[in-house]
Amino acid sequence: MKGQGLPGSYTVRAGIAAFAGGVILLYCVGEIPPWPIPVIALIMGFFLARRRSVLLRRAGVLLFGLSTGLTWAAWMSSDRLATRLPHALEPGTHLVEGYRCSLVAPGAYHSLRFDFCVTRWPEAVPGHPIAARRLRLALYGAEPSLALPRQLRLKVRLKVPHGSVNPAGFRYETWLFRHGFDATGSVRDWSPQRVPCGLGCHYHAWREQVAGILAGAFGRLDSYPLIEALLMGERRLLSADDWTVFRKTGTSHLIAISGLHIGLVGVFVGGLVGGLLRRWPGGPGARWRRRLVFGASLGACAVYALLAGFTVPTQRALVMVAVSGLVYMRGRQSGYWTAWLAALALVLLLDPFAPLDGGFWLSFGAVAGLILIFSTRLRPPGRIGTLLLAQLGVMAGLLPILMVLGLPFSVTGWLVNLVAIPLMSFLLLPGMFLLVPLGLLVPGSQPVVDRLLDWGLGGFMTGLGFIADRSPEGLALPASLAGLVGGMVLVMLFPVRWWTRAGLLLAAAGLLCGQVTAFAGPGRAANDAVTVPELWIWDVGQGLAVTYRDGNKVLQYDTGPGSPAGYTAVKEALLPGFRSTGIRDLNWLMISHGDADHASGLDELLAHIPVERQGSGEPRRVEQRAGPGARGTFSPCRKGGWLGASWIDVWQDAGAGPGNAASCVLRIRRNGYAIILPGDITEEQEHRWLRSHPPLSGLRRIVVAPHHGSRTSSSPDWVRQLAPELVVFSAGYRHPYGHPAPEVRRRYRAVGARTVNTATSGAVHVRLENDAPSLHVERADAPFWIESPPDQ
Structure with a gap:
C-alpha cells in the first residue's frame, strides 16, 4: 500500500480523468450549478482523499477531481458571460478605442471583417464601466485594398453575441462564446487613434508585418491563399469552393494548423538537433541530449504556433507536443494513456472552453485511436503497414465522433488521406518551409520558387478538386451504428486471427451497405412518421x-x-x-x-x-x-x-x-x-x-x-x-x-x-x-x- 498522503499512480490517473470529466460535465449539463454544490463536493472530496481506506481515498480523489474541474469551468464561464455586451447598449452607436487583434479578411456584401480588442470606451459612464473586451466587426462599403490602421477609434453599432438556434446544425452563438467574443457589430466610422499597445497589440502587429511581407513576395501566386493558410493559419482568402473541395475529400484537417503541422515542425527540428548532437565529439550525455532535443523541438513548435496566430488548435497541439516531449525526456516507451490523460487535463486547464470545439474531440479521438492500435503491438508493422493502420485507426475512432457532432463522413476521405497526409507531411510542408525563406532571402531565386510553389500547391488543389467532383456526398449514420462499425474496425486492426478479422470486416461492410441501401437506394426507407x-x-x-x-x-x-x-x-x-x-x-x-x-x-x-x-x-x-x-x-x-x-x-x-x-x-x-x-x-x-x-x-x-x-x-x-x-x-x-x-x-x-x-x-x-x-x-x-x- 502506498503512503497515506500519496495515492497510487492508478488513483492519480483517475483524479486527472475526473478533473477532465468535471470540465466536460458542465457543457453536457448546460447549466452553471449554484456555487455551494461544487464547493461542498470539493471539500468532501478533499477529506475523503485523506482517509486510510484505499476505497475511500480513491473515491475522494475522484470527487475532488470532478468538482475541481466543474468549479474551474463554471468560474471561467461565468467570467466570460460577465463581459458580454449588455442588452441595454444594443440600440444606437458607441465609440470604442483599441486595436485590431486579427488580420483584415474580405467578407460578403463588400465588407472587411476583423476582430477588435477594446482598450477604452470613451463614452462609458464613470462608475459604470462596460466590460466588453473583444468585438467581431464588419466594415461595409470599403475597398478591398484599404490599409486599415491597427490602432483605431471606431463608431460602431453592436449586438450581443447571437445566432440561429435549431435542433441541429452549426450554432454561431456557441462559436462566439467559445472564442471569447463579447459582441458583434458593424463599423459606422473610423479614425486612427493612439492607444496603449501592450504585448498583445505588439504581437498582432508582428503577425501583420509577416503577412505583409508574404503578400508582397507571393501574393500574386494562385496558390497564395493556401500558402498563407499553411504558414500562418490564416484561411481568410480561401473561397467557399475551396472549402467544398476540402469537405468532400475529407482533407479540411490538413489546412487548419493543428497537431499534424506542429508535430512535423517538432519532429523536423528535433531530428536535426539530435543528428548534430550525435556528431558532436565529446558532446553531452544521453540525458542532456534528450533535454536539448526537447527544448529545440518545443521552441520551434512554439514559434510556429505564434506565427499561426496561437489559435485554439495550435495551443492544443503545443500542449500535446510538450507532454509527448516530457515522456521522451524520461526515456520511456510506455505510459501512452498517462500522457494522453495528462495532455487532456492540461488542455482543459488552460482552455476550459475546449469541449465546445469539435476539433477538441477529433484531436483527442484520433490520438486515442492511434494509441489503441499501436500500443498493443510488440513490433512496428513497417512503413506502409504503419500508414495503413494509422489511417484506418483514426477513421474508425473518429466515425462515431463525427456523427455525434453532426458532421458528414467523407466516403473517399480515408483513401484520399492515405496519399494526401504523406504528401503534405514529407513534401509540401517541408518544401514550403524551405522555399518561402529561400524566395525572401536569396536574390534572384523568386521566379524558380514561385514556379515550384504554384506547381506543388496548385497541383495538390487540382488533384483534390478532381477527386471532389467525382466523390459522393458525406455519409451520415446514426451515432449508435457509427460507434458499432468503428468499434468493429478497431478490433479488426488488433493482432487477431485472420478469420476474426475477416468476420468483423464483413459485418462492418454489411452494416454500412444496409444503411446506404436503406437511405439512398431505390427502396430507400420512408420518412419517420x-x-x-x-x-x-x-x-x-x-x-x-x-x-x-x-x-x-x-x-x-x-x-x-x-x-x-x-x-x-x-x-x-x-x-x-x-x-x-x-x-x-x-x-x-x-x-x-x-x-x-x-x-x-x-x-x-x-x-x-x-x-x-x-x-x-x-x-x-x-x-x-x-x-x-x-x-x-x-x-x-x-x-x-x-x-x-x-x-x-x-x-x-x-x-x-x-x-x-x-x-x-x-x-x-x-x-x-x-x-x-x-x-x-x-x-x-x-x-x-x-x-x-x-x-x-x-x-x-x-x-x-x-x-x-x-x-x-x-x-x-x-x-x-x-x-x-x-x-x-x-x-x-x-x-x-x-x-x-x-x-x-x-x-x-x-x-x-x-x-x-x-x-x-x-x-x-x-x-x-x-x-x-x-x-x-x-x-x-x-x-x-x-x-x-x-x-x-
Whole structure:
C-alpha cells in the first residue's frame, strides 16, 4: 500500500480523468450549478482523499477531481458571460478605442471583417464601466485594398453575441462564446487613434508585418491563399469552393494548423538537433541530449504556433507536443494513456472552453485511436503497414465522433488521406518551409520558387478538386451504428486471427451497405412518421423556411436565405434538422417566390433530398437559383392537393407583378386547424386572398406572418378576420429592416393571438394536438451560454 498522503499512480490517473470529466460535465449539463454544490463536493472530496481506506481515498480523489474541474469551468464561464455586451447598449452607436487583434479578411456584401480588442470606451459612464473586451466587426462599403490602421477609434453599432438556434446544425452563438467574443457589430466610422499597445497589440502587429511581407513576395501566386493558410493559419482568402473541395475529400484537417503541422515542425527540428548532437565529439550525455532535443523541438513548435496566430488548435497541439516531449525526456516507451490523460487535463486547464470545439474531440479521438492500435503491438508493422493502420485507426475512432457532432463522413476521405497526409507531411510542408525563406532571402531565386510553389500547391488543389467532383456526398449514420462499425474496425486492426478479422470486416461492410441501401437506394426507407401533425418554423435569420409533417409525408415551404460567402440555411439548418428528425425525402417543395431570403440553397437541397413535387409562385426565377439541372422542374402555383390527411389550398394573385406580390400562399387544413403560409404578400394581396378564402368558423388558426411582420403586410382586416391563435414571425435579430414592426405585433395581440419571433425564440415547433396546439421553442432548452434576449 502506498503512503497515506500519496495515492497510487492508478488513483492519480483517475483524479486527472475526473478533473477532465468535471470540465466536460458542465457543457453536457448546460447549466452553471449554484456555487455551494461544487464547493461542498470539493471539500468532501478533499477529506475523503485523506482517509486510510484505499476505497475511500480513491473515491475522494475522484470527487475532488470532478468538482475541481466543474468549479474551474463554471468560474471561467461565468467570467466570460460577465463581459458580454449588455442588452441595454444594443440600440444606437458607441465609440470604442483599441486595436485590431486579427488580420483584415474580405467578407460578403463588400465588407472587411476583423476582430477588435477594446482598450477604452470613451463614452462609458464613470462608475459604470462596460466590460466588453473583444468585438467581431464588419466594415461595409470599403475597398478591398484599404490599409486599415491597427490602432483605431471606431463608431460602431453592436449586438450581443447571437445566432440561429435549431435542433441541429452549426450554432454561431456557441462559436462566439467559445472564442471569447463579447459582441458583434458593424463599423459606422473610423479614425486612427493612439492607444496603449501592450504585448498583445505588439504581437498582432508582428503577425501583420509577416503577412505583409508574404503578400508582397507571393501574393500574386494562385496558390497564395493556401500558402498563407499553411504558414500562418490564416484561411481568410480561401473561397467557399475551396472549402467544398476540402469537405468532400475529407482533407479540411490538413489546412487548419493543428497537431499534424506542429508535430512535423517538432519532429523536423528535433531530428536535426539530435543528428548534430550525435556528431558532436565529446558532446553531452544521453540525458542532456534528450533535454536539448526537447527544448529545440518545443521552441520551434512554439514559434510556429505564434506565427499561426496561437489559435485554439495550435495551443492544443503545443500542449500535446510538450507532454509527448516530457515522456521522451524520461526515456520511456510506455505510459501512452498517462500522457494522453495528462495532455487532456492540461488542455482543459488552460482552455476550459475546449469541449465546445469539435476539433477538441477529433484531436483527442484520433490520438486515442492511434494509441489503441499501436500500443498493443510488440513490433512496428513497417512503413506502409504503419500508414495503413494509422489511417484506418483514426477513421474508425473518429466515425462515431463525427456523427455525434453532426458532421458528414467523407466516403473517399480515408483513401484520399492515405496519399494526401504523406504528401503534405514529407513534401509540401517541408518544401514550403524551405522555399518561402529561400524566395525572401536569396536574390534572384523568386521566379524558380514561385514556379515550384504554384506547381506543388496548385497541383495538390487540382488533384483534390478532381477527386471532389467525382466523390459522393458525406455519409451520415446514426451515432449508435457509427460507434458499432468503428468499434468493429478497431478490433479488426488488433493482432487477431485472420478469420476474426475477416468476420468483423464483413459485418462492418454489411452494416454500412444496409444503411446506404436503406437511405439512398431505390427502396430507400420512408420518412419517420409523426403521430401528430407538426409544423417547424426554422430559425434562419432574415428569411423563411417552414416544414409541415403529417404521418410520413413532408411539405417544405421555402428554404431560407444564403450569402455570397457560402452560407445557406439549407446547409446550416435544414439538412441537419432533417437528419435529426428523420426526414429523408420531401413529398412537396413549394417556394413562395424567388427572393434570396426564401429560395437560397436549392441546389444543395435538391442534391441531398429527393423531391416528388415542386412548385413556386415564380417558377422560372426559382429554377435559375436552383441551377441548370432544375430547368423546367418547378410548376406554377395553381393546384392544391392532399398531403397525407391534410388538404392544402394553393393561391396566387393572378394580377400581381414579380417579387413579393407573386408569393404562393398555402392554407393547410387538418383536424380543426388552419395553417396559413403567406410568403411575402402585401396588404393588397391579403385583401384578395381573404375574398376568395373567407375564414371558416371553428378552426384554430396558426399564421406565419406575411413578409416577416413588415408594416406593408398584416393589415387590420387580415388580422381581424383571421384572428389567429398563434402568429410566428420569421425574422433576423435586430435586422436593419426592423421586422417585425411594433404596430404589427400590437395588432395581432389585440385579437388575442400569441406571438413568437424566431429571432428571440429560435426554431418554433408546433404540434397540432386534439385539444390545443403544443408549442416549443428551441431557446427554451438552450445551454447557459445561449441566452434568450428580450423580445423584439
